[in-house]
Amino acid sequence: MNADTNTIVAKRGPQGNGLEETVLPVAFAREATPEKQGQASIHWSWACRKVDTSARIRLEESASPAPVAGDVALVRVESTDFHKHITTAENRRLRLYPGAQFVGVFGNRYAAAAFEAEVQGTANLNMLTGAGMIGTVKSKHYQVAEPTRLSLVGFLRDTNGGRLNLKQRLFHPTPERRLPRNLIYIVGSGMNSGKTTTAARMIKSLCNLGIDVAACKLTGSVSNRDQDEMTAAGEHPVIDFSDFGFPSTYLCPKEELLQLFYAMMNELAPRDPDVVLVELADGLLQRETAMLLSTPEIQKASRGVILAAGGSLSALWGVDRLRRLGHTVVAVSGKFTSSPLSMREFTENDSNIPVASSADNGDELAVRVQAMLS
DSSP: OOTTTTTTEEOOOTTTOOOOOEEEEEEGGGOSSSGGGGGOOOEEGGGGGSTTTHHHHHHHOOOOOOTTBBEEEEEEEEEEESEEEBBBBTTTEEETTOEEEEEEOOOOOTTTEEEEOOOOSSEEEOOOSTTTEEEEEEEEOSSOOOEEEEEEEEEEEOTTTTOOOOHHHHHHOOOOOOOSSSSEEESSSSSSSHHHHHHHHHHHHHHHHHOOEEEEEEBBBOOOOHHHHHHHSSSEEEGGGGGGGGSSSOOOOHHHHHHHHHHHHHHHHGOOOOEEEEEEEETSSSHHHHHHHTSHHHHHHHHHHHEEEHHHHHHHHHHHHHHTTTOOOEEESSSGGGGGGHHHHHHOOOTTTTTSSSSSSSHHHHHHHHHHHO
16 A cells, blocks of 8 residues: 555556556555555566556546446456466466456457457456456356456546557557568467467477567467467567557457458568468357458468368368368368378378478478478
8 A cells, every 4th residue: 555545556567667556546456455455566568568657547437438448447356266377567476266356357268278258348257368368257167166256446547538449559550551561370270289389399490590670479368478479489570460459359340350360460470580470369160260360361371271180170171171272281280190090090081281290399380381381
């Protein structure tokens, strides 16, 4: 608590600037019991890392109107079930306890192996990603625990007095449509098929070959993991949709997705990298992935596609689907390449597409890409 009894201070350390204070009214950030008020702390989630905390930010005094994707809010943890940790704006992973509070962002989630969720008001709030996306779960995978339950403390207001929305604050579509050369898409047969592992190991091997690489994740739900994995693979720029204010891309209209695509490409193109790897989330049947891959602009922009598959049958089906859409399949990789028998099943039924394992160091994939560029 600070000297002003009407405010509670949530401290956050932005890059290179030490600690700054973000002021929130105590009336909206009070712990369950008065004696605990002095212990109240507020975590800024990784999803909200782009919020400028140099200004005094306050809370709305009502929950009207209903939230939309991108709205930023302070929430309280009511139970810790599936998500037991939060990744903070400083990329620290902290355990959550009932009563903890964090600043998160409303969004929609599509995850066949976890949750299907949408922005549906504030009555039944859940934690959707460990990076701080929040919304209401509609369905879940049978083997996944119940979602972590939250309650709304208040929506954040920006310096102009309006509700703070990350998409409105950070996303600035441009009519300029610059494209870098040698754009390669990395797509999956489904969730957890090995896309990010494939991308990271290929980045590392391409960098070892002296190839200048840039990488981005175009669609998905906000998470620090994919950026961290691709950043760790080498010294190269890595961006994703959340850098542009999107908590997720699920349920975005096609025109908005294309605007996001060109905003990302406009940021990467001036560097003129040798190759740009673009990861698309989830699988070929996922709404946004299917929508983008069937769009002529997206098809014409790429040199080829690398498919990460969970099994030999999904690899065969995925390659056939990509061919029918008019894409050039550079190679298949992903989780199924951990099994020599699964790889043999694929090659015995489609000998025209090379299989490159992502279970090793990624050199085989990098050589395939290098050959394509020459």
